[in-house]
Amino acid sequence: MAEYSAFSLLKNALTGNKDWKPAWRKPDPKASYDVIVIGGGGHGLSTAYYLAKEHGITNVAVLEKGWLGSGNVGRNTTAVRSNYLLPQNTRFYEHSMKLWENLSHDLNYNVMFSQRGCLNLAHTPAQLDDYARRGNAMRHLGVDADLMSVDQIKRLVPALDISGSARFPVLGGLMQRRAGSARHDAVAWGYARGADRRGVDIIENCEVTGFLRDGGRITGVSTTRGEIRAKKVALAVAGSTGRVMQLAGISHMPIESHVLQAFVSESLKPIIDTILTFGMGHFYISQSDKGGLVYGGDLDGYNSYAQRGSLPIVDEVMSEMVALFPGLARVRMLRSWGGLCDMTMDGSPIITTGPLPGMYLNCGWCYGGFKATPASGWCFAHTIAKDEPHEFNAPFTLDRFYRGLVIDDKGQGATPRLH
Amino acid sequence: MLITCPYCGPRDVIEFTYQGDGNRERPQPASQNLDAWNAYVYDRLNPAGDHNEIWQHSGGCRSHLRVVRNTLTHEIRSTTFARGGHKSADNRAEGRS
Numbered sequence: 001m002a003e004y005s006a007f008s009l010l011k012n013a014l015t016g017n018k019d020w021k022p023a024w025r026k027p028d029p030k031a032s033y034d035v036i037v038i039g040g041g042g043h044g045l046s047t048a049y050y051l052a053k054e055h056g057i058t059n060v061a062v063l064e065k066g067w068l069g070s071g072n073v074g075r076n077t078t079a080v081r082s083n084y085l086l087p088q089n090t091r092f093y094e095h096s097m098k099l100w101e102n103l104s105h106d107l108n109y110n111v112m113f114s115q116r117g118c119l120n121l122a123h124t125p126a127q128l129d130d131y132a133r134r135g136n137a138m139r140h141l142g143v144d145a146d147l148m149s150v151d152q153i154k155r156l157v158p159a160l161d162i163s164g165s166a167r168f169p170v171l172g173g174l175m176q177r178r179a180g181s182a183r184h185d186a187v188a189w190g191y192a193r194g195a196d197r198r199g200v201d202i203i204e205n206c207e208v209t210g211f212l213r214d215g216g217r218i219t220g221v222s223t224t225r226g227e228i229r230a231k232k233v234a235l236a237v238a239g240s241t242g243r244v245m246q247l248a249g250i251s252h253m254p255i256e257s258h259v260l261q262a263f264v265s266e267s268l269k270p271i272i273d274t275i276l277t278f279g280m281g282h283f284y285i286s287q288s289d290k291g292g293l294v295y296g297g298d299l300d301g302y303n304s305y306a307q308r309g310s311l312p313i314v315d316e317v318m319s320e321m322v323a324l325f326p327g328l329a330r331v332r333m334l335r336s337w338g339g340l341c342d343m344t345m346d347g348s349p350i351i352t353t354g355p356l357p358g359m360y361l362n363c364g365w366c367y368g369g370f371k372a373t374p375a376s377g378w379c380f381a382h383t384i385a386k387d388e389p390h391e392f393n394a395p396f397t398l399d400r401f402y403r404g405l406v407i408d409d410k411g412q413g414a415t416p417r418l419h
Numbered sequence: 420m421l422i423t424c425p426y427c428g429p430r431d432v433i434e435f436t437y438q439g440d441g442n443r444e445r446p447q448p449a450s451q452n453l454d455a456w457n458a459y460v461y462d463r464l465n466p467a468g469d470h471n472e473i474w475q476h477s478g479g480c481r482s483h484l485r486v487v488r489n490t491l492t493h494e495i496r497s498t499t500f501a502r503g504g505h506k507s508a509d510n511r512a513e514g515r516s
Contacts, residue, residue: 242465252462256440257490302437305467305490310420312433345461401461402453414460417437 002108003197023189024068024196029203032229033061035384036221037236038208038244040064042073042184042370043362044236045191045202046377047384049107052198054378055385060200061230063223065207069188072238075307075339076370077262077296079275079284081118081179082143085134088395088407089348090141095392096375097143097178103374109190111182112289118179118275119148119156121324123168127279131174138176146175159271159325167323168280179275181286187373211248218248218358234360234384236376239305239340241363248356253363254345254401256416258299259338260367261309263317265331267291276324283320292334295321299341299367301417309338341367346406347419351380351393360384361398366419423498426480434478440464441471441485441501467491473501 002008003021012019035051037044040062051057064070080100082093104110122128128147135145153173154162162170192202203225212220212227220229237244239257268291275286285295297317300309314336322329344350344364349372351362362380365372379393389396400406401414412418420432440463446455464470467490474484483501488494 240467242463243467246466252458252464254461254463256463256465257467302488303440303465303470303472303490304493306493310432310493312431402457415439416463417439 003193004108004110023193024202027201027203029061029063029206029223029225029228030201032220033201034059034230035232035234036060036228036230037062037234038221039071039236039238039240040068040192040202040204041071041236041238042188042191042373043238043365043376043380045188045195046373047234047236047362047380048195048200048202048377049191049198050378050381051385052195052200055381057385058199060195061228062195062200062202063206063208063221063228064202064204067204068192068202069185072339072341072365072369073184073188073373075262075337076184077284077286077294078181078184078370079118079179079286080113080182080371081176081275082371083118083120083134083138083145083174083176083179084409085137086407086409087137087141089409090138090143092375092379092392092396093371094141094143095378096372099374099378100182100371101178103182103187103190107190107194109186109193111186111190113180113182114289115178115180116274116286117175117177118277119153120174120277121153121170121279122172122174123170123280125171128172131172135174144176144178146177148173148175156274157272157276159327160276161324161326173279181275181288184370187370191373191377208244208247216357218356231358232360232384233358234362234380236362236380238363238365238369239342241342243305248359250355254398255364256303256343257305258302258341258343258417259304259306259309260296260299260341261313261317261336261338262294262296263314263336264288264334265293265295265328266334268293268331278320278324281316281320281323283317283324285321285324293328293331299343299417300338305340307338307340309336341365343367343416343419345401345414345416346408347410347412348407349376349396350398351376351383351396352389352398353383353387355398364396366416420493420495422474422476422484422486422495424476424479424482424484425498425500426482427476430476430479434476435474435484436477438473438475438483441473469496
């Protein structure tokens with residue numbers, strides 16, 4: 001029987017809510033495991049979940065240096081979409097979208113996935129042509145995409161300034177209706193509980209401080225809670241990839257860590273019931289179920305591990321919001337924060353075996369990792385279990401940069417801060 | 420964040436353009452050493468701590484600067500002109516300082 005159901009809710013209500021089990025145990029680390037996943041964020045937890053569920057590998061530990069969900073899985077702006085141009089990305093993110101569409105049922109945990117659509121605004125005829133091209137590429141691979149006229153956009157988002165006198169007049173937009181948002185904490189907790197109930201040990205406050213080796217092979221990790229051995233060691237540490245790889249003796253990676261800020265306003269009545277992106281700058285906004293506007297913009301633009309940003313980007317993001325929604329000029333900002341983004345040289349992720357024997361690598365999520373959470377774990381679990389990638393993540397190798405096989409959706413070149 | 424330009428003095432970061440990792444070693448233009456080119460284009464040190472990086476004072480004197488900045492605290496340790504510090508992967512002789 002499902003752990004969370006109307007029946008269990010009623011039963012526990014009648015018995016004083018004393019019998020709920022914690023969503024995950026707090027085990028001490030064992031001496032060895034079949035698989036260690038480093039990183040208790042969304043991707044690490046979903047990797048452990050799918051290792052157990054799809055591949056029957058349950059002797060698994062997830063090591064988290066802080067508390068569960070303290071990194072990017074709790075810091076993102078929760079957008080889920082699969083509106084990419086290049087087929088490698090489209091196939092992968094569409095697989096993720098399909099997992100999202102059944103995730104609450106699969107986990108028996110309400111992740112509040114709300115398919116409210118994602119609309120990219122176009123402000124020049126060339127941009128609209130480009131969106132038509134991207135929409136056609138998406139539809140060619142079976143992903144939904146609609147080009148919207150200004151009138152349709154006006155009906156969908158009445159608060160938007162679509163007048164000809166706007167600073168950047170809106171000429172149309174590309175809509176993916178199946179896109180949406182989800183509650184990011186619930187995603188972490190749901191995957192954690194699903195993995196825990198299948199036997200996975202989730203070990204918090206356990207920071208990896210080095211790797212154990214047998215010859216050239218990785219055979220485990222040393223941590224702040226002792227040495228732990230494993231046949232396979234998998235990294236899913238996002239913005240900390242550089243730091244952890246340096247512990248393994250790999251000094252250079254095709255990755256830079258940058259800080260991305262996000263913002264939440266005070267609660268408002270419903271005003272935006274889709275995810276909207278600005279085409280003349282980097283800005284995106286949605287409204288949470290609590291009423292707060294959730295929005296963000298560009299990276300601060302320089303290498304950072306600080307998990308906090310600086311004021312010029314705050315100024316830029318607010319300017320972009322007011323350019324789109326003049327009526328929001330007096331809305332007060334409630335909170336802002338920063339997260340680390342592992343920016344790759346082509347803007348696409350890495351999910352691969354290696355680069356050392358016994359090691360598996362999942363990184364390079366730039367600032368789009370949240371929507372990938374289900375497929376990232378699903379593909380990474382396949383890669384770990386089978387020692388070869390699934391066709392969905394086969395293009396996301398580490399050596400693609402050196403073999404001329406980059407997957408550069410925006411065509412920006414090897415300047416990570418621009419992806 | 421303030422960056423102290425050797426010409427202009429302390430200025431707000433918005434006057435500057437980030438040009439990335441200053442540790443990269445550019446091969447000679449005629450070099451056919453693909454490993455060296457790949458490393459130059461794609462590999463980054465990406466340290467958590469002091470980072471040697473290049474900025475341009477694009478909203479000011481337009482000088483290219485070599486900045487040592489801590490990526491954990493954003494504290495700037497030093498700022499000097501970038502010219503002369505160029506290293507080549509093929510010819511590792513230090514330039515003028």
